[in-house]
Amino acid sequence: MSILDILSDDEQFMVRTVKEFVDKEVKPVVQELEHANTYPEALIEQMKRLGIYGLAVPEEYGGTPVSTPCYVLITEELARGWMSLAGAMGGHTVVAKLLLHFGTEEQRRRWLPRMATGEIRATMALTEPSGGSDLQAMHTVARKDTDGYVVNGAKTWITNARRSQLIALLCKTDPAASPAHQGISILLVEHGPGLTVSRDLPKLGYKGVESCELSFDDFRAPAEALLGGVEGKGFAQMMKGLEIGRLQVAARALGVGRAALEDALAYAQERESFGKPIWKHQAIGNYLADMATSLTAARQLTLFAAREAEAGRRVDMEAGMAKLFASETAMQIALNAVRVHGGYGYSTEFDVERYFRDAPLMIVGEGTNEIQRNVIAGQLVKRGGLDA
Known part of the structure; x- marks a missing residue:
């Protein structure tokens, strides 16, 4: 049974189309783009034409909507080619879901049609320099006046901050509210006077796509x-939007883990030592077996959470489990792929060193894995157990 058998024929075609795009267009150029830290403008334009920016947008707004399992598998394919490409559409999807579930009809009609084509790309601004995972402790404040809101504060680690035309900004509209979360709102803001993208943050991996600091100084x-x-x-x-965000990060981890496994498997069949391919040595064969087993388990857990989300159920625990397990799995597979390659795994001429640099992002991004464990434990108690 193919993993694609859970999808409709049309969705299977979409996943295969993205796979072909990755194999023919991404893999031949990714190493050059990665090491030059170059924004992949041409690849982004192709992603627009493939409809990837409209995967979460209904047809009535011009999108090419797919089921959540299909979205996961498409994201996996993109990350298999280059994790940065999956990052270039991840926050965009979260903002589309926010608009769809919570926006006014006027807001949906203003933004979603252009988001579906990629004409407008969106991102979200949550993290602050002093806040990290504690979103309720944010200091960015939007004070209401007769003309709207005046925003002051700072955000950091904002992906696509320079190239996204729409930002879903999490801020305090009532700093005195108790509990604090009751004073938090989302503003849909565009670049303009008072909003400064101050710098691109240097990163271990996740190259090509910018992650920036934002400053709001009397921004209106x-x-x-x-x-x-x-x-x-x-x-x-x-928090509802982050359910799909964490599934997206889990799917990115699947893509990185799969790429590392595929490269390790191919190398282990080509490389010989002591007169035989190295996969026949028990140590290397065990690595490959463990890598394949853990990747399969991570994919099934992620697809389980995706199916639950597609059914309309709350999946903060399930998405947290998927993100936690898939990201830790990707990190271990990437490390083992370096081991299988030996000295060549440390060389920038081989892609496995990139996987090893990209994998940690999924461990700390979209809520650290320590936060995921807190969410999972809290939901276990609240729900009365795993199967209650």
Whole structure:
């Protein structure tokens, strides 16, 4: 049975189309783009034409919607080619889901049609320099006046900050609210006076796509920028959006892990030592067996969470499990791929060193794995157990 058998014929075709794009267009150029830290403009344009920016947008708004399992498998294919490409559409998808679930009809019609084509790309701004995982402790404040909101504060580690035209900004509209989450809202903001992209942050991996610091200094946003038109709903809205975000990160991890396994398997059949291919040596064969087994388990866990999300159920625990397990799995597979390659695994002429640099992002991104464990434990208690 193929993993694609869970999808409709049309969705299977889409996954295969993205796979072909990765094999023919991405893999031949990724090493050059990666080491030059070059933004992949030509590949992004091809992704637009493939409809990848409209995967979470309904047809009535011009999108090419797919099921959540299909979205996971498409993301995996992109990350198999270059994890940065999956990152270039991850936050965009979260913002599309936020608009779809919580936006006013006016907001949906203003943004979603152009987001579906990639004409407008979106990102989200959550993390602050002093806050990290504690989103409720944010200091970015939007004070309401007669013309809308005046925003002051700073955000960091914002992916696609320079090239995204729309930013879903998590901020405090009522700093005195207690509990704090009741004073948090999301503003849909565009670049303009008072918003500065101050610098691109240097990174171990995740090259090509920028991650930046944002500064808001008396930045003005109109009243209609408030997502859904009601203040104080932003924290719950973003937590719902992060369910698909964490599934996306899990799928990125699957892609990186799969690429590392595929490269290790090919190398182990080509490389010989002591008169035989190295996969026949038990140590190397065991690495390959463990890599394949853990990757399969991670994919099944991620697809389980995706199916639960597609059924309309709350999946903060399931998405957290998928993100936790898939990211830790990708890190271990990437390390083992370096071991299988021996000295060549440390060389920048081989892709496995890139996988080893990219894999840690999924461990700390979209909520660290320590936070995921907190979410999982909390939900286990709240739900009364795993199967309650």
